[in-house]
Amino acid sequence: MLTFMGLILRENDRGETSKSITVLTAERGVIDIFVRGGRKSTKNASSTQLFAYSKLCVEEKKNSKDQSMFFLNSSESEKLFYNIRLDPKKTALASYFSELLMYIRTEESGCDEIMRLTLNTLYFLDKGDRDNELLKSIFEFRLLCEAGLRPALLGCSVCMAYEADIMHFNLSTGVLECDKCCYNPDSIYDIELDRTMLYIVRFIALTEYERLFAFKISERYQKKLTAFTERFVRYNLKGKFPSLDFYRLL
Ligand SMILES: [Zn+2]
Known part of the structure; x- marks a missing residue:
């Protein structure tokens, strides 16, 4: 599990209930993080909304092309602007x-x-x-x-x-x-x-x-x-x- 601070730059719908977020991080640059159930659940709603600056706890997996994919585990907002x-x-x-x-x-x-x-x-x-x-x-x-x-x-x-x-x-x-x-x-x-x-x-x-x-x-x-x-x-x-x-x- 990785933890870093990220600024949410964009929210994208993924299917009926999920979303992905595009995030700026100091450690990894701009990355996409998949938020399972992120469109329906209130659990991570405020900390994964546009322009939120949040502590993100993610799981990193590699796809078949050896590219990193990130999945949100939990999050906590620090500043919402x-x-x-x-x-x-x-x-x-x-x-x-x-x-x-x-x-x-x-x-x-x-x-x-x-x-x-x-x-x-x-x-x-x-x-x-x-x-x-x-x-x-x-x-x-x-x-x-x-x-x-x-x-x-x-x-x-x-x-x-x-x-x-x-x-x-x-x-x-x-x-x-x-x-x-x-x-x-x-x-x-x-x-x-x-x-x-x-x-x-x-x-x-x-x-x-x-x-x-x-x-x-x-x-x-x-x-x-x-x-x-x-x-x-x-x-x-x-x-x-x-x-x-x-x-x-x-
Ligand atoms: Zn000159």
Whole structure:
């Protein structure tokens, strides 16, 4: 029997009475767990519902292809993020975060940073004292950074200048260049960053978690940041995220 903490990202019906849950764990990445009778029984109902963060006790079995299959034995909820569930806009945003996590679907061990980022983001979304758009941008960009896509943002890749009035970030090469050194400023992948934007982007990519959510930006820079992080996600993941469209409609 294995025991770990997991965040429920999705519930799927399995037959008349059972369900499976897709779960983010620090130890095993994103996994599916079968919950026998989970659609009818009240036993594990609250701890296996969407966005619950729960202690899960599971049995691991191997199928004929040597893939792990998990079966829930018992569970106990630690945090339910009630306020997210009560607010349709927050629910849509949290569902988008789930879709991103399931799309990336890291199956390696050592998802501590991704788990930490996700729980922190949901905590502030639930609490409601941070701007939803800022939380979305932080989550989008930092998640991809933690998933191995952190760009080299330390300075111009040619002359090493730390900053300039205009710096260029190229989505396709993942490279930062100052205005003087920029090889292809007309590229469709080019994004111009002024000093403030470069500071914000660096901050989200690199700062420690204790400070990551402790900043505010103006509406003007939030618009720029939203455009930046959404382009970064679109370019790198190329997936469709229905919850993001739904969030935009609300
Ligand atoms: Zn340069």
